Amino acid sequence: AQSVAQPEDQVNVAEGNPLTVKCTYSVSGNPYLFWYVQYPNRGLQFLLKYITGDNLVKGSYGFEAEFNKSQTSFHLKKPSALVSDSALYFCAGRGRRWSGAGSYQLTFGKGTKLSVIP
Amino acid sequence: DGGITQSPKYLFRKEGQNVTLSCEQNLNHDAMYWYRQDPGQGLRLIYYSQIVNDFQKGDIAEGYSVSREKKESFPLTVTSAQKNPTAFYLCATSRAGTGGEGANVLTFGAGSRLTVL
Numbered sequence: 692a693q694s695v696a697q698p699e700d701q702v703n704v705a706e707g708n709p710l711t712v713k714c715t716y717s718v719s720g721n722p723y724l725f726w727y728v729q730y731p732n733r734g735l736q737f738l739l740k741y742i743t744g745d746n747l748v749k750g751s752y753g754f755e756a757e758f759n760k761s762q763t764s765f766h767l768k769k770p771s772a773l774v775s776d777s778a779l780y781f782c783a784g785r786g787r788r789w790s791g792a793g794s795y796q797l798t799f800g801k802g803t804k805l806s807v808i809p
Numbered sequence: 810d811g812g813i814t815q816s817p818k819y820l821f822r823k824e825g826q827n828v829t830l831s832c833e834q835n836l837n838h839d840a841m842y843w844y845r846q847d848p849g850q851g852l853r854l855i856y857y858s859q860i861v862n863d864f865q866k867g868d869i870a871e872g873y874s875v876s877r878e879k880k881e882s883f884p885l886t887v888t889s890a891q892k893n894p895t896a897f898y899l900c901a902t903s904r905a906g907t908g909g910e911g912a913n914v915l916t917f918g919a920g921s922r923l924t925v926l
């Protein structure tokens with residue numbers, strides 16, 4: 692079974708401080724992991740993904756994520772938070788759901804609301 | 810949200826009515842998806858289509874139906890059998906369905922919010 696956990700419903704950080712949004716995973720096979728961001732009443736936007744290679748993945752808007760196989764984690768980070776980073780962040784992992792065509796699908800975490808305080 | 814148009818943005822339904830949510834894409838992506846988003850529950854897959862005239866049920870397909878008659882279009886019907894339809898519905902596409910390095914990077918529409926009165 693696939694599962695993705697985001698242990699924090701909300702993260703508050705002061706503008707200019709580093710931010711971390713946590714994610715742990717349990718997926719079958721090699722982990723394909725993703726981060727998406729959602730602004731209010733909008734669809735999700737892709738930030739970054741890990742498939743293989745370097746454990747530190749760089750993505751859009753200055754975000755990066757660190758893949759840690761031993762801890763089964765894929766935490767999202769940014770060195771200096773902006774007020775405009777305030778949004779809902781989703782971690783997702785790809786796993787096999789059924790046999791046949793289209794069998795690999797994403798399992799999403801429940802989301803973490805990030806608030807950057809001016 | 811570029812390239813995917815969902816309509817209507819807001820929809821109100823009386824109990825017992827079927828409603829259809831539209832999703833149109835001009836990205837030339839093969840795969841299309843419907844997700845349901847409820848507060849604090851993340852996204853759950855309703856239906857998935859990899860090619861025209863073919864689709865698979867996701868995790869919560871009961872009370873929903875879809876069609877894929879054209880590559881560009883993947884409408885979702887919320888039927889009266891869906892007991893708790895009030896939610897935010899998201900359509901997404903990806904270049905390829907599954908497998909491969911580029912697969913499963915989803916592009917999302919802006920969503921449709923359905924409220925049952």
